[in-house]
Amino acid sequence: MTQLKAPREGYSEALIRLGERYKEMVVLDADCAKSNMTNLFKDKFPDRFFNIGISECDLVGTAAGFAVGGKIPFANAYANFLTGRAFDQMRIVVCYANNNVKIVGHNAGTSAAQEGATHLPLEDISLMRTLPRMTVIVPADSLEMEKAVEAVFQHEGPVYLRVGKLPVPVVTKPEDPFVIGKANLYQEGSDVTIISTGIMLSEVFKAAEELKQRGVSAEVIHVHTIKPIDKETILKSAAKTGRVVTVEEHSIIGGLGSAVSEVLSEHQPTPMRRVGTQDRFGVSGKMNELLDFFGLRAANIVNAVEELLEPVTAQ
Known part of the structure; x- marks a missing residue:
């Protein structure tokens, strides 16, 4: 447990x-x-x-x-x-x-x-x-x-x-490295890169498992340092999978999604989706209710991945 x-x-x-x-x-x-x-x-x-x-x-x-x-x-x-x-x-x-x-x-x-x-x-x-x-x-x-x-x-x-x-x-382990400015690669994959920050890593792990059951290989990267961001790890993974989804418990404007978008658009344009709160203020409620309300769950991550995969499947 x-x-x-x-x-x-x-x-x-x-x-x-x-x-x-x-x-x-x-x-x-x-x-x-x-x-x-x-x-x-x-x-x-x-x-x-x-x-x-x-x-x-x-x-x-x-x-x-x-x-x-x-x-x-x-x-x-x-x-x-x-x-x-x-x-x-x-x-x-x-x-x-x-x-x-x-x-x-x-x-x-x-x-x-x-x-x-x-x-x-x-x-x-x-x-x-x-x-x-x-x-x-x-x-x-x-x-x-x-x-x-x-x-x-x-x-x-x-x-x-x-x-x-x-x-x-608690989803990280004592032996996991922590170096400021260096992302952690938790799972290798070939179809899509999922990049998380903060507490969303636990939902990303769930999403990666669900995608595996659907035959989708997800690479999981955790970015604990949003600035300076680990460009090398992001670009290497994006080149391999060709698709990126960012996941954050924060506005998609100016947060992790924006930081990753900046890296990709300047160095390696890649199709991507951003999972996070949209352009809106918060609301009152229990934490689990808010995670549901803002769409910060594994199911939302899976949906974002499938949106990226659809154009390829349709060809």
């Missing part, structure tokens, strides 16, 4: 392990420590935790100040408010100044669920991708989240890390 665990749990556990090893690590939060589980870091290292209050702009500015002083700050807040309200601060005092600040967007995607439509961040990756020098990372599950936090800490420069709140299937 597949284990369910919230990505924020893996995030919190990794923070504490790093905090024990590195005294220069500091954690800041915008008055959401319990929800973000940074309160556990606070309990362990009270002198290195700072609650800035419900003021995301001040959160980012203060984190930049810590970075200038030689600390390695992790600035935590809800992803929708953090990327929206504090965009200017991230643009100037983090990215333009090239400060070593780790921006952590919590309550991401459909995990905001019942907190309301306005709290559902489906544009955060797009916003962060536009910032020069910003690295953008979206782990698949709690286990990959732990690896990501370690890699983010060691990485020199601005990073945006997306963290989900609610439990999701």
Whole structure:
């Protein structure tokens, strides 16, 4: 039976392990420590935790100040408010100044669920991708989240890390590599390439199995680093299969689908489909209901693949 665990749990556990090893690590939060589980870091290292209050702009500015002083700050807040309200601060005092600040967007995607439509961040990756020098990372599950936090800490420069709140299937393995900027090839195939990011990897695995039953060989690639994106892996796979489907728990505008489209259109035009939320805002509901509502299920991925296969079959 597949284990369910919230990505924020893996995030919190990794923070504490790093905090024990590195005294220069500091954690800041915008008055959401319990929800973000940074309160556990606070309990362990009270002198290195700072609650800035419900003021995301001040959160980012203060984190930049810590970075200038030689600390390695992790600035935590809800992803929708953090990327929206504090965009200017991230643009100037983090990215333009090239400060070593780790921006952590919590309550991401459909995990905001019942907190309301306005709290559902489906544009955060797009916003962060536009910032020069910003690295953008979206782990698949709690286990990959732990690896990501370690890699983010060691990485020199601005990073945006997306963290989900609610439990999701743990589908990665301890031995799976995690290298910033390098995608992971989970399954080789010949008919279509399915590229996932974030928690959609579990649905992609289900879709690949369903396609196998239908005689379709799917190559599965997981892109945990959306920026810088792994062009080499994407182009190599697209050349082999000739068809690409991207899958993300985010708007298809500006997210993974856009990033992959940019790579393919410039270097190797390839028929593709993008599975993700369309040009719309979120709605309130339970996480599973939202995944159904937005069409972020294995069945939707299978349908996208079959759309790509239809023209070939008809010839």
